Amino acid sequence: MTSFLPASFFEQLRTLVGHDHVHTEGDLSLWEQDWRGLAQGKALAVVSPASTSEVAAVVKLCAEAKAQGAAISIVPQGGNTGLVLGSIPDGSGTQVVLSLRRMQTIRGIDPHNLSMTVDAGCILQNLQEAAKSAGLLFPLSLAAQGSCVIGGNLATNAGGTQVVRYGNARELCIGLEVVLADGRIWNGLSGLRKDNTGYDLRNLIIGSEGTLGIITGATLKLYPQPAARACAWLATPSLHHAVELLALSQKHLASGLTGFEAMEQAALQLVEKHMPQLRMPIAPTTAEVFVLLEYSDDESETRAQSRLESLLEAAFEAGVLTDGAVAQSLDQSQRMWDIREHIPLAQAQEGVHLKHDISVTSSSIPAFVERAKAQLQESHPDARVINFGHLGDGNLHFNVQAPLGADPKAFVKELAQPIQAIIYDTVAFFGGSFSAEHGVGTLKPAELLHYKDPVALSLMRSIKQALDPHSLLNPNAVLPPAADAQAGE
Numbered sequence: 001m002t003s004f005l006p007a008s009f010f011e012q013l014r015t016l017v018g019h020d021h022v023h024t025e026g027d028l029s030l031w032e033q034d035w036r037g038l039a040q041g042k043a044l045a046v047v048s049p050a051s052t053s054e055v056a057a058v059v060k061l062c063a064e065a066k067a068q069g070a071a072i073s074i075v076p077q078g079g080n081t082g083l084v085l086g087s088i089p090d091g092s093g094t095q096v097v098l099s100l101r102r103m104q105t106i107r108g109i110d111p112h113n114l115s116m117t118v119d120a121g122c123i124l125q126n127l128q129e130a131a132k133s134a135g136l137l138f139p140l141s142l143a144a145q146g147s148c149v150i151g152g153n154l155a156t157n158a159g160g161t162q163v164v165r166y167g168n169a170r171e172l173c174i175g176l177e178v179v180l181a182d183g184r185i186w187n188g189l190s191g192l193r194k195d196n197t198g199y200d201l202r203n204l205i206i207g208s209e210g211t212l213g214i215i216t217g218a219t220l221k222l223y224p225q226p227a228a229r230a231c232a233w234l235a236t237p238s239l240h241h242a243v244e245l246l247a248l249s250q251k252h253l254a255s256g257l258t259g260f261e262a263m264e265q266a267a268l269q270l271v272e273k274h275m276p277q278l279r280m281p282i283a284p285t286t287a288e289v290f291v292l293l294e295y296s297d298d299e300s301e302t303r304a305q306s307r308l309e310s311l312l313e314a315a316f317e318a319g320v321l322t323d324g325a326v327a328q329s330l331d332q333s334q335r336m337w338d339i340r341e342h343i344p345l346a347q348a349q350e351g352v353h354l355k356h357d358i359s360v361t362s363s364s365i366p367a368f369v370e371r372a373k374a375q376l377q378e379s380h381p382d383a384r385v386i387n388f389g390h391l392g393d394g395n396l397h398f399n400v401q402a403p404l405g406a407d408p409k410a411f412v413k414e415l416a417q418p419i420q421a422i423i424y425d426t427v428a429f430f431g432g433s434f435s436a437e438h439g440v441g442t443l444k445p446a447e448l449l450h451y452k453d454p455v456a457l458s459l460m461r462s463i464k465q466a467l468d469p470h471s472l473l474n475p476n477a478v479l480p481p482a483a484d485a486q487a488g489e
């Protein structure tokens, strides 16, 4: 439905961003379908501006059309790798997908301020490489880094594999440029590390998933490149031991601990089954839980190896390790990371599964997993838990694979909801979060309404109303009015 859309609307869009950068027909699945292929919407148009002023002009045009009664809204889109259906249009044909992917300029690197200012459409991996070319490090790192873009990373407050040392995307951002729902541009690209002049607008926009403003530029923190990195693949008897190992690693390696990923045996067995070319450093059958630990040293390769080895000695002595392999080269380290990063792919190849991106405090992880597994076992004994994740951040991907031979459609239709309720209720029991790093999108508003503190929900509604009173920006995501209405029924 495009009621009251001015006849000249598409022509005006083309005038603003160029004829070739407005798509209304043909195969638009690149923008309309999510990365996992779970859903495909129908866009009113896909518009790709090349600059902040073009983004502002497009938003203004859409806002005016909406004010004249048109059913129209905007879905900002970066690399479209999000996992909660926040970046694709719904099926109504009334949503403009505003793609930031043409905005790829690195505006500047300031080595004295240890920062770089970039367009929102810069691909994450390109930013890592640009920082590296300047002898510096941009530490945000995730498996989708070749496709996702920094605007999307900030809009979702992405986490990834280096959070234990450098924090989430939010902690890496010291300036933001945002186009607001009425088309105004807020220039907050200060690059300041200290600025206590009122409310923190930057941190409000970060993590808002395109519902409060469209990020067009960002100033990012950089760090010195470590002199050396060392990785180890470690076998532990249980998650309890893995948590003990985390505490020991933090004590021995302090801020040099840059990665701490845990993988249960079943997750690695799936990788072994579907990617036999990825050779395991230690056979998965020999332990319940494996840890991929990364240490970064500011001085030298030799010191990196010796500090890692002394940690391992202490860990063996404390009885938290049963086996370990230290990578002898960058290539070997990369192979360890490859195994970790192939778990989601192995799950996809195994068949239908349910993803749960949860967090609890690291110390609660063993008790959480024990309780959630026991409850699943009781009600769904055939469901297979594939548990892995960023243990150093208390973030698990506590996924559930359909039983072997199960009908995938029936599994999702009949069991997704009850299995999810068991897991999220257990998360809530431990005071955790049902979405640690992927966000809410249009997939999890019902969970938000169910599990979030009511006062927090009411504050969130007030903020949305203040910044986007006509619900122009990503109206179906995070806290859609429709979800409220449904919950009230």
Ligand code: FAD
Binding pocket: 035, 075, 076, 077, 078, 079, 080, 081, 082, 083, 086, 087, 100, 120, 141, 142, 143, 144, 147, 148, 149, 150, 151, 152, 153, 154, 155, 156, 157, 158, 159, 160, 161, 209, 210, 211, 213, 214, 215, 216, 344, 437, 438, 441, 474, 477
């Ligand atoms: P998109 O998917 O395009 O958009 C995501 C959300 O942000 C949408 O709501 C969209 O409307 C909004 N948005 C996009 N750009 C803007 C903008 N400029 N302004 C305002 N709103 C905007 N996530 C993690 O946190 N940690 C991981 O380890 C991780 N691993 C992943 C591994 C794989 C293989 C895949 C496919 C995904 C993974 N993700 C992970 C999820 C995803 O990559 C991240 O959420 C990423 O930050 C999304 O970036 P994007 O550019 O693809 O954003």
